Amino acid sequence: MATGGASVASLWTEVNRCGQNGDYTRALKALTKILHENRDDVTALHCKIVCLTQNGSFKEALNVMNTHSKVLACRVFVSQLYRLERYSECKSVYTDLIRNSQDEYEEERKTNLAAVLAAMSQCFPVWTNVFEDLGLPDSTYELCYNTACALIGQGQLTEAFNKLQQAEELCRVSLADDSDVTEEDIESELAVIHSQMAYVMQLQGRTEEALQLYNQVIKLKPSDVGLLAVTANNIITINKDQNVFDSKKKVKLTNAEGVEYKLARKQLQAIDLNKALLAMYTNQADQCRKLSSNLQSQNPGQPRPVLIQVAQLCREKQHSRAIELLQEFSDQHPERASGIKLVMAQLYLVQGTDMDYSLIISALVTMYSHEEDIDGAIDVFKQAIEHYQSQQPGSAAHLALVREAANFKLKYGRKKEAISDLEQLWKQNTNDIHTLAQLISAYSLVDTDKAKSLSKHLPSADAMSFNVDVDELENSHGATNVRKKAAKVPGENLPKEQGQVDIKKKRKKKKGKLPKNCDPKATPDPERWLTMRERSYYRGKKKGKKKEQIGKGTQGATAGASAELDASKTASSPPNSPRPGSASGSSSAPAGGSSNVVPPRQQKPAASGATRKKVPQKKKKGGKGGW
Helix, strand or coil: CHHHHHHHHHHHHHHHHHHHHCCHHHHHHHHHHHHHHCCCCHHHHHHHHHHHHHCCCHHHHHHHHHHCHHHHCHHHHHHHHHHCCCHHHHHHHHHHHHHHCCCCCHHHHHHHHHHHHHHHCCCCCCCCCHHHHCCCCCCCHHHHHHHHHHHHHCCCHHHHHHHHHHHHHHHHHHHHCCCCCCHHHHHHHCHHHHHHHHHHHHHCCCHHHHHHHHHHHHHHCCCCHHHHHHHHHHHHHHHCCCCHHHHHHHHHHHHCCCHHHHCCHHHHHHHHHHHHHHHHHCCCHHHHHHHHHHHHHHCCCCCHHHHHHHHHHHHCCCHHHHHHHHHHHHHHCHHHHHHHHHHHHHHHHHHCCCCCHHHHHHHHHHHHHHCCCHHHHHHHHHHHHHHHHHHCCCCHHHHHHHHHHHHHHHHCCCHHHHHHHHHHHHHHCCCCHHHHHHHHHHHHHHCHHHHHHHHCCCCCHHHCCCCCCHHHCCCCCCCCCCECCCCCCECECCCCCCCCCCCECCCCCCCCCCCCCCCCCCCCCCCCCCCHHHCCCCCCCCCCCCCCCCCCCCCCCCCCCCHHHCCCCCCCCCCECCCCEECECCCCCCCCCECCCCCCCCCCCCCCCCCCCCCCCCCCCCCCCCC
16 A cells, blocks of 8 residues: 555656646646546546646546546536536626635636626627626736627627727736747737737728738637637638638638637537538539538528528529528428518519519518618518508518518617517517517617616526537637646645636736836827738838738628628628637627637647747746646
8 A cells, every 4th residue: 555655646746747847648647547546536537637628638528527527516517517608507606606705716717707798798688887796897808808708799899899909908018027928929819809809890891901910810820729710710701702712721720620629609600601601602512512401400490501502502593492492491480481581582583483572572671781771671661560560460471570670670780770679579479588688689778777677587597498418518708717726746735626627827917017108198009910011101121112012812892781691692601709709790600799709818729839839937936836
């Protein structure tokens, strides 16, 4: 027994040494031997999970959690909720931990709670003042970044961009005090913030500026495969059916190993939709059909995979088959029928076939949308609804028109005008959570008290059911902070149970200081993230004038508002947001919608030899390890 004890002690010494050197593969070998002696050693299990996570072996890490769930208990509970995208439950746990804990992990817990709120904003309304209510001020750039993600999720793009600029300044100041950190290290740390800035620019229609910033992030070659995938995906959405050669190169970045563990389900679906569209643009008909069919089987109720198949059939002049496919989907999913009829109306017009009244309405709305006459399209809806209100009040056709009118107004930012339609729909069916969420989101911009009152009707986390495949878990949105804490040699005090979830200890920072000769009241240079040569006021070093260089790559045409329903022009998909939030938008869904993006300080797989060097960590007093 004495020999065995001495052997285990030496193994722990090896684990501690490897952990501090970042050699997680060798640390795993020593931990395997320790667990062979005692398979329920909690500290060894915890260290093994951290090592597997650092190496990017997320599936194996989750298998260890599930196998030893009774032993690990609360140590992995929050992490599992987060990866399962059960954000409401995760928020409750983090809130309770923050209120009842006082230790050095407080800042990390607040950062992770902010990431949860940012992720929730992609699905449900989240008021930004909730950050202050929960004691989450913008004191660090991670917290500031997550606040920006929440603002993006609520459509407050100008405010979100300002927050991202604030996060950039805080990040620069926090790293400026470290003499070992180079400018390249700082730019790498800022990559996720810059990618999110570009996403906001893209949503605002500033595609040329967004494309420049996206390409700047790609050139840095960050080690985070999730960030690269989202950025590349968003470049593809800007290219559309132009510059397909560049898109074919960028799509390779979305296929990197481990991407499926770094992004949310919504982001992965957006990337797959864009792959199908790119296959269609490059005349790979079989590949397009294969990808869109797989997407449809995974999401039977989503119309976009069907619309891509229809667009491909239209390119092949098979309009009759396209109409049949649309009709089948409309019959199987009547709640989506109104949107599908927009496409059917256009195909009937192409064929010269007679249409019913609802298809005529759809065709008129489509044409007004193409002309960017949104008021004209809304007037068509208004007249049609008034007709059905007098002739067939409360009928399926009447409610379908109200639903389509509300969705149309929301799509074009007319939330205030959509309120009356949404109220009418919700009164018809108070169990319709989707309509309620839309109504709350609309009211949040004009009457926050009313929005908060309506939010009481949302179901609790306990009332919601989740069908999750543990083998297909994705990483979370937002700027998570994962603490790396070294295993301790037997004889030392074991770490506390709270805060043990795979959260890495964040480097302590000195109080932020502005650079010398800096005027805090001066407006920051808006072109500071561009290289000097790319700035508008750069005049060069040599005498004489040179021809201005033409930017690489075409920007692509700006699609019309209803491009995703225009079968003649094929489907178009929005960008994806780095987590958490999304620049996947609706059609290719950010990977969003905003935000859910790969946040700063999120846990990253071990970098290869070709990747940039890591930002050096400062040594801490007391000789504590960094698990």
